[in-house]
Amino acid sequence: MGALTDSRKRVSADHRLHPSFPPSPPPPSKRTKLAPLLPVSSPPPLHYASPSSAAPGPSSSAAAAAATASTSSHSSLPHPRRRLPPAPPISRPIHGPQRVRRSFRGGNSRPNSNPPWYSPSPPPKPLGLDQYADLVYSVTHPPRPTPAVHVPRGTEAIPEVVMVDDNEDIRQDKEDEQDVEEEAKAKVVGRKVPLYKELYEKSSRQRDARLRTLEFEVQLAEKGRLGLERLAEVLPRITPNKEEVPEPFVPLTDEDEDNVRHALGGRKRSETLSVHEASNIVITREILQCLNDKEWLNDEVINLYLELLKERELREPNKFLKCHFFNTFFYKKLINGGYDYKSVRRWTTKRKLGYNLIDCDKIFVPIHKDVHWCLAVINIKEKKFQYLDSLGYMDMKALRILAKYLVDEVKDKSGKQIDVHAWKQEGVQNLPLQENGWDCGMFMLKYIDFYSRDMELVFGQKHMSYFRRRTAKEILDLKAG
CATH class of the missing domain: 1.20.5 (Single alpha-helices involved in coiled-coils or other helix-helix interfaces)
Structure with missing residues (x-):
């Protein structure tokens, strides 16, 4: 419905205020049912008095009486009542807050958005290097509680109010400017050597x-x-010989690349891909997929790879150092309750290993710190306890525990007393470090691989993708190269 203009409103108001204009009928009540339209006779014409007949007279009084009678007879008739037409629908949206009806998660404030069950959640973003380092530090170094300090009542420090005089500051600034100008003038006047010289x-x-x-x-x-x-x-x-240097970096063949790609990207996650009978480790596709990029390595892959390194050493004893590779559960078992040698005493019997632990050149101990893999090395050949962390951290407590373990192990297996006080406990310098938040396990395996070859750690972050594919290939073949 359109709105009345000002002129329409003014004309309508003038007509209603005119004394001869009939009053408008009252609006019908909502509670009263509207009657049907009744036939109505046309009202008598209205007679307006002229200005000349303003004075009273017999003719005018007679006319007025006739008009009064006509009006009274007309007012006795019932007023017509019309049935109002239905209200038209609103042609525009209501400008105001609207309630969004939700029933069984069927509604949404955004009509174009899909239901949540049709919108797969995006994969979580991998941690960056700074975030991963902060996470590792927060796990390994929990905050200490702050001791409470008793402050006796009434000894609180009351702030001192200092009044600043702005006029004094202005005078001081002017004096400083004058001193600078005088000093500059004195330099110019007292100069003996020309400025250009x-x-x-x-x-x-x-x-x-x-x-x-x-x-x-x-x-x-x-x-x-x-x-x-x-x-x-x-x-x-x-x-050294050219054949030994590139061996850790021998590229994979096209066939090996295809096999690794199929193993890491297949759909049947429960399919068994490899079984190591000596250690009773079963590798399924789901377990092996931790060797994809941006994934953390699990215990099964690490322990099987260490078994393959030991078998490689036994195949070619002249080519590799004599080493012992503890699995990922050894250190956690050793520090159970602080330090418990008896819990791991039977792990290294000569009957089980075929050799004494003290006869090895190096002993590798993987250390898992909840979200981070590290490595400790008992370097018997050089009489050192070494710690390798791809984030550059150091853990002297772990080295002291392993020193105590070595003393107890030698005494238990041979009855001899070994003195390790003169042995160095150090963090390896110039260590290749990770540059992301997921390659710590791969760095630890390569530390072990290169040290067992008696080689320097000549690799870096750029080789991690290749090392992941090569490790997957060696696990599928059950043979470390």
Whole structure:
């Protein structure tokens, strides 16, 4: 329905205020049922008095009496009542808050959004290196409770109110400006050497210092060149055989790549891909898929790979160091209750291993810290206890526990007393470190692999994707290369 304009409202108001305009019938009550339309006779015409007949007279009084009679006879008739038409529907949305009806999760404030069961949740984002390091530190270093401090009542410090005089600051600033101006004037007046000569001497001194620095850099570069030339002459005599250096980085064949891709990307997650009978470890596709990128390694994959490294050593004893590889459950069992040697005493009997632990060159102990893999090495060959963490952390407590374990192990198996006080306890320097939040397990395995070859740790983050595929291939073949 349209709104009345101002002119319409004004005309309508004028007509209603006119004395001869009949009053509008009252609005029908909502409770009263509207009657049907009745036939109504046309009302008599209205007679308006002219200005000339304003004075009373016999003719005018007679006309007024006739009009009064006509009006009274007309008012006696019932007023017509019309049935109002139905209200039209609202052609526009209501501007106001509307209630969203929800029944069995069928409604939504956004009509175009899909129900939650048709919207698969996105995969969680992997942790970044900083977030992962903070997570590891929060797990390994829980916060200590803050001791309560008793403050006697009435000894609280009352802040001191200092009044600042703005006028004093302004006077001080003006005095400082005057001192600077006077000092500058004194320099100009008392100058004995022209300004251009001072600037020239200053630039000469700077130039001479730069020339001396360049001369020193040239001499240093010359010495470095001579050192590299001597190293190039000696290097062929100390470089190992070319066949041994690239062995940890031998590229996979196309067939191996296809097999690994099928094993890591298949749909049947419960399918058995490999079974190691000596250790009774079964590898399914779901277990092996931890070797995909951005995944954390699990115990089954790590323990089976360590078994394969021991078998590799037994196949070629002259090519690798004599090592012992504890599984991922050893250290957790050893520190149960603080320190418990008896719980792991029977893990290293000669009948079970075929050799004494003290006869090994290196003993590798994987350490799992809830969300992070680390490595401890009992280096019997060099008389060291070493700690390797791909985040660069150090755990002296773990090295002290392993030192105590070695003393108890030697005494239990051979009856001898070994003194480890002179052995070094150190964190390995210049260690390859991870640059993300998921490759700690792969770094630990490669620390063990390279140390068992008696090689330097010449790998980095860029090799992790290749090492993951190579480890998957070796587990599928049940043979470490």
